[in-house]
Amino acid sequence: MSQSNKPAAPTGRVLNIQRYCSHDGPGIRTNVFLKGCSLRCKWCGNPESIRKNPELSYDPRTCTGKKACGLCLQPPFPDGAFYVVEGEDDKVRVNWDLAGDCDDATVALCPTGALSMFGKTMTVDEVLDEVEKDSSFYRNSGGGMTLSGGECLLQPDFSAALLAGAHERGFNTAIETACNVPWSFVEKVLPHVDTVLHDHKLTIPERHKKWTGVGNERILANFKKAYETFPDIDFIARTPLIPGVNADEEHIRAVLAFIRPHKNVIDYELLPYHRFGLGKYEHLGKVYELDDYKTPSDEVVQRLQAIIDEAFGRIAEAAGAR
Amino acid sequence: MSTDIGQSSSPKRIAINVGAGFVPGINAAVMGAALAAGKLGWELVGIRDGFDGLLHPERYPDGGLLSLGPRLIDNLDPAGAGVLGQSSRVDPFHVRTVDADGMVEEVDMSDALLQRLKVEEIDALISVFGGQGLSILYKLQRKGLNAVCIPRAIENDVAATLVSFGFNSALSFTIEMLDKARQSAQSARKIAVVEVLGAQAGWLALQAGIAACADAVLIPEIPCDLQALAASLKQRVTGRRPYGLVVVAEGAKLVETAQARADKPAEHALKASLSPLATGEASEHVIQRSGQAAETVANRLQLLIAEETFPLVLGPWTRGGVATAVDRQLGLAYGAGAIRALNAGNSGVMVAFVPPDIKFVPLAQAINKVRTVPADSEFIQTARSLGICLGREQS
Numbered sequence: 101m102s103q104s105n106k107p108a109a110p111t112g113r114v115l116n117i118q119r120y121c122s123h124d125g126p127g128i129r130t131n132v133f134l135k136g137c138s139l140r141c142k143w144c145g146n147p148e149s150i151r152k153n154p155e156l157s158y159d160p161r162t163c164t165g166k167k168a169c170g171l172c173l174q175p176p177f178p179d180g181a182f183y184v185v186e187g188e189d190d191k192v193r194v195n196w197d198l199a200g201d202c203d204d205a206t207v208a209l210c211p212t213g214a215l216s217m218f219g220k221t222m223t224v225d226e227v228l229d230e231v232e233k234d235s236s237f238y239r240n241s242g243g244g245m246t247l248s249g250g251e252c253l254l255q256p257d258f259s260a261a262l263l264a265g266a267h268e269r270g271f272n273t274a275i276e277t278a279c280n281v282p283w284s285f286v287e288k289v290l291p292h293v294d295t296v297l298h299d300h301k302l303t304i305p306e307r308h309k310k311w312t313g314v315g316n317e318r319i320l321a322n323f324k325k326a327y328e329t330f331p332d333i334d335f336i337a338r339t340p341l342i343p344g345v346n347a348d349e350e351h352i353r354a355v356l357a358f359i360r361p362h363k364n365v366i367d368y369e370l371l372p373y374h375r376f377g378l379g380k381y382e383h384l385g386k387v388y389e390l391d392d393y394k395t396p397s398d399e400v401v402q403r404l405q406a407i408i409d410e411a412f413g414r415i416a417e418a419a420g421a422r
Numbered sequence: 423m424s425t426d427i428g429q430s431s432s433p434k435r436i437a438i439n440v441g442a443g444f445v446p447g448i449n450a451a452v453m454g455a456a457l458a459a460g461k462l463g464w465e466l467v468g469i470r471d472g473f474d475g476l477l478h479p480e481r482y483p484d485g486g487l488l489s490l491g492p493r494l495i496d497n498l499d500p501a502g503a504g505v506l507g508q509s510s511r512v513d514p515f516h517v518r519t520v521d522a523d524g525m526v527e528e529v530d531m532s533d534a535l536l537q538r539l540k541v542e543e544i545d546a547l548i549s550v551f552g553g554q555g556l557s558i559l560y561k562l563q564r565k566g567l568n569a570v571c572i573p574r575a576i577e578n579d580v581a582a583t584l585v586s587f588g589f590n591s592a593l594s595f596t597i598e599m600l601d602k603a604r605q606s607a608q609s610a611r612k613i614a615v616v617e618v619l620g621a622q623a624g625w626l627a628l629q630a631g632i633a634a635c636a637d638a639v640l641i642p643e644i645p646c647d648l649q650a651l652a653a654s655l656k657q658r659v660t661g662r663r664p665y666g667l668v669v670v671a672e673g674a675k676l677v678e679t680a681q682a683r684a685d686k687p688a689e690h691a692l693k694a695s696l697s698p699l700a701t702g703e704a705s706e707h708v709i710q711r712s713g714q715a716a717e718t719v720a721n722r723l724q725l726l727i728a729e730e731t732f733p734l735v736l737g738p739w740t741r742g743g744v745a746t747a748v749d750r751q752l753g754l755a756y757g758a759g760a761i762r763a764l765n766a767g768n769s770g771v772m773v774a775f776v777p778p779d780i781k782f783v784p785l786a787q788a789i790n791k792v793r794t795v796p797a798d799s800e801f802i803q804t805a806r807s808l809g810i811c812l813g814r815e816q817s
C-alpha cells in the first residue's frame with residue numbers, strides 16, 4: 101500500500117522484523133526491532149541491536165572453510181580481517197578490530213551466508229507492508245505491531261511514522277522502551293502508541309549508571325511526564341531480573357512506589373534474566389560481561405512476584421495459582 | 423605509512439602507554455624506554471590510563487601526560503607497576519562516550535588521537551600491549567602512527583616472540599600457589615584440581631605444572647581423555663601417596679563421546695568454532711566462566727576414581743604482585759629495544775625475544791596468531807619424561 105501523494109516518509113535503521121510474537125503487547129504481534137540503543141546494559145540480550153550502524157555478523161557453522169572457499173581471505177575483504185589458524189579446522193576466524201570496514205557489498209560475496217550484516221535501511225511502507233502480512237491474525241487476536249530495539253525512541257520520526265501508519269491500517273500499536281532520550285523524542289512518538297512497555301532497570305542512579313552506562317534521573321522524569329501527559333495509554337512497567345543486580349525486594353518496592361500512584365500503569369512484569377543472547381555476542385565478536393551471573397531461582401521470582409500481586413490487589417488470585 | 427623517525431640526531435619526543443589488564447612490573451619496561459631515550463637525548467612521556475590521558479586530558483590535573491624524566495625514573499621501582507595506570511579499554515576506534523543528550527555511544531576517536539599526538543609533538547608511540555591491543559596498534563600504524571609494540575601477556579600467547587613481558591612473574595606466582603595446593607591436598611588426602619590462566623595456550627599450566635611436579639597437566643592444545651587421566655591417577659595416587667595435583671588451563675578441552683557431542687547445545691559448538699584454537703568436532707572448548715574448567719574436571723574425575731577431588735581457581739590472583747628478576751630484565755630490555763627500533767627507523771614493529779637476540783618483527787606477523795604449545799615442545803617431552811599425564815595416552 102503506497103502513499104505517493106504524501107511527503108516522503110522517513111527511512112529508518114531496522115534490525116529485524118519478527119512475526120507471530122505474543123509477549124510484547126496484546127494478541128498476536130509483529131515485532132519490529134530497530135537498530136541503535138542509548139544504554140549499554142551489561143546483560144543485554146540483543147547485542148546486535150546496540151550500535152546504530154550496520155555491523156558484521158559471522159556464523160562459523162555455515163563457513164565452508166579456506167580449502168573449499170577462502171574468499172574472505174583475499175581482497176576486496178579488508179586486509180587481516182579474516183584468517184585461519186593451523187590445524188584441521190580451516191573455518192575462518194574474524195579479527196573483529198580489522199573487520200569493521202566490511203560492508204554489504206563485500207559481505208554479499210560470502211557464498212554461504214556465513215558472513216552477513218546486522219541492520220538495513222528501510223522505508224516506512226516497506227516495514228508496514230511486511231507487518232500487514234499478518235493483519236488477519238491481529239484482527240482476530242487484538243494484536244498488532246510492537247516497536248522494539250535497541251531503543252525505538254532514538255529514531256523518533258521513523259517510529260512515529262511507523263506507528264501512525266500502523267494505526268491507519270487498523271493495527272494495535274505498542275513500543276518497548278527504556279526512555280533514555282530527550283523528552284521531545286518521547287512526545288513525538290507516544291501519541292501513536294496504545295501500550296508502552298517500559299523498563300525500570302535499577303532504582304539508585306549510581307547503580308543504574310554502573311550497570312547501564314548512565315544514571316536514571318532523566319529516565320524517571322520521562323516516565324512520570326509520560327504517565328501524566330498520556331493518560332489514555334496503557335503503561336506496563338518491566339524489570340529484567342538479575343540476581344546480585346536488581347533481583348531484590350527493595351528495588352521492586354521502589355518501582356511499585358513510583359508507578360502505583362499512576363492508574364494508567366496497569367501492570368508490572370518481571371523478566372527473569374536468561375543467557376539467550378550469549379551466542380549472538382559470539383557472532384558479533386563482543387564480550388559478554390555478565391558471564392558469571394545466573395538465572396534467578398523460581399523461589400526468588402515467586403517471592404518478588406507476590407509483592408507485585410499484592411500491590412496490584414491480585415493476592416488471592418496469585419495464591420490460588422500457586 | 424609515514425616513517426619520519428630516522429637516524430637523525432634531532433631530539434625526539436616519544437610517548438609510552440600500557441594496555442588493559444594488570445601485569446606485574448610494567449615500570450621496568452617504562453624505565454628501559456626512558457633510560458634508552460635519555461641516552462639519545464630524546465624525551466619520553468607517559469600517557470596515563472591507556473589512551474585516556476591523550477583523549478581526555480581534561481580529566482587529569484597534569485593534562486594526562488607524565489614526563490618520564492630522570493628525576494622520576496631514578497625513584498621508580500622497577501619491580502612495581504602502575505606508574506602510568508591502565509584503562510579497561512584501549513580501543514580509540516570505539517571509545518564509549520555519553521553525549522550531551524545523555525546517550526551512550528561508541529565513537530571513533532582515532533583521528534582525534536593522531537591529532538592530539540601531533541599537537542603534543544609526539545613523534546612515535548611505544549605501547550606495552552598484548553592480545554587485542556596488537557590489532558589496534560596495527561590499525562593505528564596503518565593510519566600513519568609510528569608505533570612500536572612491547573608484547574605483554576601473562577599467558578605467553580603472543581606470536582613471534584619466545585616470551586612476552588609478564589609471563590615469568592605469573593609463572594612464578596602460579597608455581598608458588600601449586601606448591602600450596604599440593605600441601606593442602608596432602609593434608610586432606612585428596613586430589614587438588616587447580617585451574618590456571620590459559621584460554622588458548624597452555625604455557626602457564628605446563629611450565630608451572632612441571633615445576634610443581636604435578637600428577638597431570640591439561641592444556642588447550644591436547645584435548646583430555648578423562649578415562650586416560652583417571653587411569654594415570656589411579657597409578658600415581660596410592661596408599662603410600664594418597665593425594666594428587668592436577669593442573670588445568672582454563673581453556674583445556676575434553677574429548678567427548680560421540681553421544682555427548684550430539685547432545686551439546688549449538689551454542690557451545692558455536693563458541694568452540696569461534697575460538698582461534700578450537701578444533702571443532704573433536705573436542706569441547708567452552709569457557710563460560712572462570713572456574714568452570716576446574717569444577718568440570720574435578721567433578722567428572724571424582725566419578726571415575728576412588729579418591730576425592732576439590733577444585734581451586736587461581737584466575738585473577740595471577741595478575742597481581744611484583745615482577746620477577748626475569749621480567750625486570752625483560753622489561754628493561756624490551757623498553758630499551760623499542761627505543762632502538764625507533765632510532766633504527768623501524769615503525770609498525772613489535773620487539774621480540776628470539777634467543778639470543780631482541781629483534782623487531784612487523785606487527786602484521788604478530789596479529790591473527792596465537793603462540794601455542796607445539797606437539798614436539800621440549801616442555802611436553804619433559805613432562806612426559808617426568809611421568810606427568812597430559813590427558814592423553816602418549817602416541
Ligand code: SF4
Binds near residue numbers: 166172192209
Ligand atoms: S567467504 Fe564465507 S564461506 Fe567462504 S571462507 Fe569466508 S566466511 Fe567461509
